[in-house]
Amino acid sequence: MNFMTINRDDIIHVADLARLEIDEESIQKFAVQIDDILKYIKIINNLNTENIAPTSHAIVLTNAFRDDEIKQYIERDALLENSPEKDNGSFVVPKVVG
Amino acid sequence: MKLYELTIKKAHELLKSREISSQELTRTVLDRITEVEEKVGAYITTASDSAMREAMLADESIAKGNMSELTGIPIAVKDLICTKGMRTTCASKILYNFIPPYDATVISKLKKAGAVIVGKLNMDEFAMGSSTENSGIKITRNPWDLTRIPGGSSGGSAAAVAADMCIGSLGSDTGGSIRQPASHCGVVGMKPTYGRVSRFGLVAFASSLDQIGPITKDVTDCAILAGVISGYDLSDSTSVPRDVPDYLSSLTHGMDSVIIGVPKEYDSTEGLDPEVSAAVKNARNVLENLGAKCVDVSLPHTEYAVPAYYVIAPSEASSNLARFDGVKYGFRDKEAKELLEMYKNTRSKGFGSEVKRRIIIGTYCLSAGYYDAYYKKASQVRTLITEDFRKAFEICDVIISPVAPTPAFKIGEKVDDPLTMYLSDIFTLSANLAGIPGISVPCGFSSGGLPIGLQLLGRHFGEEALLKTAYNFEQATEFHKKKPNI
Structure with missing residues (x-):
């Protein structure tokens, strides 16, 4: 498998995917630090993992079922309480399309 | 002895015999917080008024003869566990004003048991860190040496217990975040088996690794x-439907029936402090003298645990932290004119450096x-690490190791070197990858007077063997009796 090293442009691209705006100083710093970390991570490539099933959860549990009952959760107003901007029972956000 | 120095057990006995009231006990703990908080910096929020109200209710309940082991006991909680009506910040600017509309399941359980919640404790932002220096709120200092870190990410939880600023606390552990600060602060901390404790109401960092513990x-x-x-807990689909044993009844004397595994890979760990190594070897001798049998075990994939972890944990974190977008709760950048700009500005101003670094890696x-x-590769390595433990536990009941390679380091020492900081999690994070329980118990002091912890790891749902071994060790030693001078 091909482990690339990460560069300045990758940091900007990935930050954009993650909806982060990063200043020039942090881009420089992150590029060096994250490159070091990824180079270190690369040692997992020394292991042959062919035919090894991946683990996504340490405890094997299949299908956590419960009865489908209607329950009153938390009141709408209580859930909206923490919102930075709300109106008429809804969350308000800046405009999405021009 | 001051009341704030009491253990849960001793305080319970005094409450039960009516020698003290919960209101007296809670007041002395709150006064103690006021006295030393400026030095230690363990609390993000103290809840004096609600704590005194809960203490009054506890006293009424005790007067009616209605009490559990926790009734009236002042407990503090890491600030990423939701407390209804009480600010829960995750030590992040992005949640600086978040007041949860519900209690985490562990909080409901504490309240049902009659515990008094005295406040919320500092941590690395979103539990990402090993020193609590990544808190977006404040610095926490190690009560044993105020120039040093208390460990992390549950640094506030460990420092508060060590400095008698609560009687007990809750932390969370994703890669060692309970055990490592407990070790650095000379107290006891346990990460239970994954699925043993409900994560409902725990703000998620890495969902397949996170676990709340004492x-x-x-x-x-x-x-x-x-x-x-x-x-x-029905509210946590990864919680395991399995009865909870009476853990107190596992605290019996005698180690004759216990086989302790000593991993051969751990001795050659780079950067392992000789004093830590000596303290763990001494602990092994103490346990052998108590009757335990020691065997060599092998965990051949140990060197791959840190790299696998630092793929899996940031990956899960990058996904979990997508929810902090300035819409439903917390901070929003109100200058932004458009939605995408609002997301970006909110997240960029709200998250600290380490959180951004991990979101980018993930x-x-x-x-x-990629x-x-x-x-995928890291998840396969995770399988191999889990297999290592399964094989080791075929011939032993408990695995013994250091918690951290060194005692607590100086504040600022590793802050610009994230990789070195990550490597200090070498002994703890395998347990999270494998989902097994682990406990840290005091096992010595460095020549500089800093606490050293012993880690015991067990089989899935093998908390009883850990508690029994830790209890026998503790009863045979004096390390847990020493207190820091603050």
Whole structure:
């Protein structure tokens, strides 16, 4: 498998995917630090993992079922309480399309 | 002895015999917080008024003869566990004003048991860190040496217990975040088996690794608190439907029936402090003298645990932290004119450096073209690490190791070197990858007077063997009795 090293442009691209705006100083710093970390991570490539099933959860549990009952959760107003901007029972956000 | 120095067990006995009231006990703990908070910096929020109200209710309940082991006991909670009506910040600017409309299941359980919640404790932002220096709110200092870190990410939880600023606390552990600060602060901390304690209401960092657990002054208190918070919860689909044993009844003397595994890979760990190594060897001798049998075991994939972890944990974090977008709760950048700009500004101003670093690593590992090379590969390595433990536990009951390679380091020492900081998690994070339980118990002091912790790891749902071993060790030694001078 091909482990690339990460560069300045990758940091900007990935930050954009993650909806982060990063200043020039942090881009420089992150590029060096994250490159070091990824180079270190690369040692997992020394292991042959062919035919090894991946683990996504340490405890094997299949299908956590419960009865489908209607329950009153938390009141709408209580859930909206923490919102930075709300109106008429809804969350308000800046405009999405021009 | 001052009342704030009491253990849960001793305080319970005094409350039960009516020699003290919960209001007296809670008041002395709140006064103690006021006295030393400026030095230690363990609390983000103290809840004096609600704590005194809860103490009054506890006293009324005790007067009616209605009490559990936790009734009237002042407990503090890491600030990423939701407390209804009480600010829960995750030590992040992005949640600086978040007041949860509900209690986490562990909080409901504490309240049902009659515990008094005295406040919320400092941590690394979103639990990402090993020193609590990544808190977006404040610095926490190690009560044993105020120039040093308390460990992390549950640094506030461990420092508060060590400095007697609560009787016991809750932390969370994703890669060692309960055990490592407990070790650095000379207290007891346990990460239960994955699925043993409900994560409902725990703000998620890495969902397949996170687990809530107790930090306490001794092993008996650890057993009490673990018993209260454990158990199946319908609100957490990864919680395991399995009865909770009476952990207190596992605290029996005698180690004759216990086989202790000593991993051969751990001795050659780079950067392992000779004093830590000597303290763990001494602990092994103490346990052998108590009747335990020691055998060599092998965990051949040990060197791959840190790299696998630092793919899996940031990947899960990058996904979990996508929810902090300035819409539903917390901070929003109100200057932004458009939605995308609002997301970006909010997240960029709200998250600290380490959180951004991990979001970027995680997003990179999960991004198109890299998923197989990083996330899938790391998840396969996770299987191999889990297998190592399964094989080791075929011939032993408990695995013994250091918690951290060194005692607590100086504040600022590793802050610009994230990789070195990550490497200090070498002994703890395998347990999270494998989902097994682990406990840290005091086992010595460095020549500079800093606490050293012993880690015991067990089989899935093998908390009883850990508590029994830790209890026998504690009863045979004096380390847990020493207190820091603040």
